[in-house]
Amino acid sequence: MTSAMHPATERADLLIDLKRYDEARELLARRLAEDPQEVRAWVKLARSHLGDQQDGVKALEATERALALDPEDIGALVMHAHALRAAGRFLETEGVLREVIRVAPDHWHGYALLANWLWRIRAIRSGRANGGQVRREDQEAGLREAGELAREAIRLGPEEVFAYEVAWLIADMSGDRTAADQLDEAILRIDPQHEQALARRTKRAATAPGVKAAEAATLYADALAAAPDSAPMQRGLDEASYRLLRGVRWLALLCLALAGVGVGLFAAEGETPRELPLPLGQRLWDLVPMAVVWALGALLRYRRLRAGVRVNLGSLVRRRAWPRIVLGQAAWAMLCALLITQVPWTERTVPQVLFWAGLVPAVATMWFDRKKTG
Template sequence: MSGTTTHPHVERAEALYGMERYEEGLALVDRRLAEAPDDHEAWTTRARCLRTLDRFEESLAAAEEALKLEPELADGHFMRGCALRSLRRLPEADLAQREAIRLAPYRWGPRVQRAEMLIFIGTKEEALQEAHEAVRRGPDEVATWHTMYKVAAFNGRNDLVQESVRQLLRIDPTDSLAVGDVTWHEANKPGTTAERAADLYAGALAAVPDSASLRGDLDRAVYRMLRGTRWLALLCLVMAAVTLDVLPVGGEEPKDLPVHLGTRLWALALMAAVWGFGAWRRHLRMRAGARMAVRDLVRRLFWPRVVLGQAALATLCAVLIVLVPWTDRTIPQVLFWLGLVPNLLSITHDRDKVR
């Protein structure tokens, strides 16, 4: 490998890459290559930027240009392997990473790549062995423990999965994979309510705001909570039906109409208590992030609006049944079925509408 000094343009491009300013880094390294097309380090940096920008064919071509200039360049073989893996050419990618390991056995990057590929083209034992070696070479690197987590999960090694989570939280307490794993297990404990799960995911998302998986988990918990409001609405509807004896049982004398005002007011008070303690009080006790997630989910997606609309319809029908001094049961019966049927039609098959 050449002992030449890295050009300032290449150094700055690498720094821009580290700051996730990939397009700027690519533009800068292209300027360097226009001046010195034989700079193998510039070609390697170009391959790195292009791969991150999902331009895999160009990344592969850049890595191969670097290797034409410097065949024993470990980073060139590493980037070539990464590009080949992105192109789903796993056997070739594996050979490239093995060459990178031969040239630089102390580096953990090629071993991380190999361990994850061996899940598909090797054996479980080989993948686990390479993951162990990656961790040994980079015990304080997030990437090595991410790989160990994946390989251990594939091997059914829950002990190593939990060890990976512990190490990730030691290195970075805001690591999205580790925080998501801990939160998921806590939220899925038996007996955990939808409100509690939403609170947990909202708290985790506050620590890791860019986690798409946590945001999806929060959406599902909030949707589960919204689905629960329909049962409160149906309970109110049943209470209203009982108050007016909307569906009298055959052989029994139905209640006289109109029902006494005091009885109807008592039914309204019970409905208010159902909603107050069953939904509103719990809503107020939730984290601000979880409350905001409720509004955001209803605004963004169709099915949460459907669920809330059905709950609102059933509650409105219940209120109308007991609020108006009806002298005939026909309209209360229509209101009862109007509130009940839409909920029954969807309540059994809309569980997984938010994914």
């Protein structure tokens, strides 16, 4: 049975929510001096000790006082389990949480919390019994039992996010990707701004086969609008933005190849190479395909990007070294392409040197800079 809270205890609870633990403890100490029989005050005192200091010993003392007054108080039992864990007595929490379920068989939280901890308890016990090695069958059995408890928690609390979070963790540990994905959707149905579930769903969509960099960046930008402080999604947006910048380098290399063809650096055997220097009209005409490449491949695509993606591109270049390196390689390749086509060369030796000078730095790093967003 759960007793009512005194107004002073309610104020202390609010102070704990605000992480003003010292003030809460002072207020609770005064309240308990007035009435040491108030169960709720002892429970909140235990909670305050678990807040900033993670002092499991003091929290245990408080919950033991509460349980001495009411052994079947659900809040005291749950807090006692948390205090045991903080005090390094994690294995003892199973019995306490089973008592919670016995006292309140129709309440979801006891099932969810036991499911969240049970598979870990089983793994610890298996490791201790087998020289530090967790037996696979013990782990699987623990996950199955925990999964049943999580399903019961969801049945009793179909709108409680924590129950689904626990079920997702168990499905993920079991390697059941289908169930984990379905649980993510259930979490987002209840809480559309749930950071972890949103990050996981966005990553699945962004990394699916055939998804281009611009699509991936848009997915992450849209998700960040709902959870702007999500570090995983910011990393995902940075990676997608970096892929876009690497695409710019490919455009520069294509222009370099067009420049080589325009000057005739790759004349086949037996084929008469173009006479140098090229006429001014031909040199200007060689700029046309390059302009088309950049207009269609970069400018048009850039204009179609979401505003958030465009902002992140600039931010990524300022924050990270490799994006600047990639853009520098693209700019160098384009400079070489322009020199090859626009200078009236009389021999092919210098244009050939320029071609290889523009190509080699980019090609030399392509094989290992794919993942370097840092």
